[in-house]
Amino acid sequence: MSAVEAGGDAGKRIVRPYGDTTGDGMVQVSFTLPVSHDKRAEGAAVQLANKMGIDPAMLVHAKPMSDGFTFFVVYGRVNHLVDLSAVQVVERDFPLLSAKEVNAVVKRRLRRKLSVVGACIGTDAHTVGIDAILNVKGIAGEKGLEYYRELKVTNLGAQVSVPELVEAARVERADAVLVSQVVTQRDAHLHNTREMSAAFREAMPAGRRPLLIVGGPRFDETMAGELGVDRIFGRGTTPGEVASFLVHALIEKKAKA
Ligand code: B12
Missing domain, CATH: 3.30.30.60 (D-lysine 5,6-aminomutase beta subunit KamE, N-terminal domain)
Incomplete structure (x- = not known):
């Protein structure tokens, strides 16, 4: 058939x-x-x-x-x-790895733990999404990034200001900053993301800036460049996808360095 x-x-x-x-x-x-x-x-x-x-x-x-x-x-x-031929979407352009594979790549290529700092910024108090990605309990049968032995996760929680986030990223020597934005009233998610990416650009030189990742159910995944971030993750994201992207981006970054 x-x-x-x-x-x-x-x-x-x-x-x-x-x-x-x-x-x-x-x-x-x-x-x-x-x-x-x-x-x-x-x-x-x-x-x-x-x-x-x-x-x-x-x-x-x-x-x-x-x-x-x-x-x-x-x-x-x-x-x-x-x-259907005119539909534009961001397709996954990296392989999905298991937790074991992610840990192995980080260990081999980075030779230290990969530091991840996460938060909900602005007035947004919707932490369920970022917790699903970061906390051990995870989502959809997958464990969150805290479960990965070679990742060091700092979850700052809700209503974090951009200066607090930049400072925490500096203190934790973040390789990646993960920001969640669920509230979209008056395009708050877009304004906050632009403010965040501009602050990191101002505070850190290009080579030392962490990967900037935002996520939330109402983002348009094609807007990463416009918002000044490296990647946008939307509805239904799983921790495995995020971990795989981190490893993929890390290897790309290393290859370019
Ligand atoms: C639970 C909830 C709350 C809880 C939040 C508790 C908490 N600790 O998070 C409480 C009761 C506090 C709350 C408050 C409010 N809420 Co509310 N809330 C919800 C609700 C019902 C569920 C959200 C949720 O938990 N989803 C489950 C998670 C797992 O899904 P997710 O967030 O999409 O996350 C996934 C992906 O998006 C992605 N993801 C998300 N973030 C990130 C980040 C990264 C880095 C990555 C990689 C991926 C990623 O991965 C996740 C896993 O797959 C939604 C409606 C709905 N059904 O969605 C409304 C909703 C989000 N709330 C809404 C509103 C308006 C409010 C209030 C303003 C209400 C009020 N008038 O007081 C306040 C605002 C509080 C504030 N300061 O932010 C609106 C937002 C509307 C809009 N256009 O912005 C919604 C859509 C309800 C509605 N239809 O009106 N809310």
């Missing part, structure tokens, strides 16, 4: 959303409008959906959130096509 027959993507280039029947273009969106829930509010939700290219648009759910706010779910058809 071919991949297409089995429901795979081989041979597919142009696709449309699927709701009730193949290629019917049906999508579902949810949003909140700053209006009290009544008939006019429901009409406003449908109008917005039409303006978004959803036509016909069916209001399937409306719930008052508080005085003057209503949450909506709209289901309807779009005519847009998705061209």
Whole structure:
């Protein structure tokens, strides 16, 4: 049986959303409008959906959130096509190594422990993501970086200021700095990341700057260059991927030196 027959993507280039029947273009969106829930509010939700290219648009759910706010779910058809050949993503360009392999490479190439400093910066207090990457307990069946014998992990926790982070990186002679940003309100994650990378550039010469890595569920992984960091990790990242990247980048850095 071919991949297409089995429901795979081989041979597919142009696709449309699927709701009730193949290629019917049906999508579902949810949003909140700053209006009290009544008939006019429901009409406003449908109008917005039409303006978004959803036509016909069916209001399937409306719930008052508080005085003057209503949450909506709209289901309807779009005519847009998705061209899979034009999709741009950051593919993993390094091999996935086991913890044993990571430890062996660090020991052989660095001949000391690799120092990692992690934190949530700014006002962000969402530590679950960075803890999943750093703490022994890890995530998705993988142990975190603290488990790796050849990595020395310093987890600074939440709401760390950029100057505190730079200082800790200096004290710990960090090879890599891992920053988590979960809150994206008013693009806080982008502002904080730019501030952080600029501070490291100012504080340390290029050859002595640690690898700068940021992660969080709402980052666009293609923005690393623009934000001045070496790599961005998004939703569902596992510690093994991060450890493998550290080793890969470390070897590249050494090869260039
Ligand atoms: C738990 C939680 C909290 C807890 C946090 C507890 C803690 N110690 O972390 C508490 C209750 C404190 C909280 C508070 C708030 N929260 Co909150 N919270 C959540 C919630 C439900 C889950 C987040 C989570 O733990 N995910 C699980 C982890 C494992 O996933 P992750 O963070 O994505 O991490 C993975 C990857 O992204 C990646 N990753 C993440 N960081 C890094 C870093 C590196 C270096 C790497 C390599 C990878 C990596 O790897 C991780 C593992 O795969 C989310 C909603 C949701 N379902 O996501 C809202 C959410 C994040 N919170 C939100 C908000 C608004 C708030 C508050 C402002 C609410 C308020 N009005 O007070 C406050 C802000 C507090 C603050 N100062 O930051 C919003 C953010 C909206 C936005 N656009 O920014 C969300 C999305 C809820 C929502 N839909 O509105 N929150």
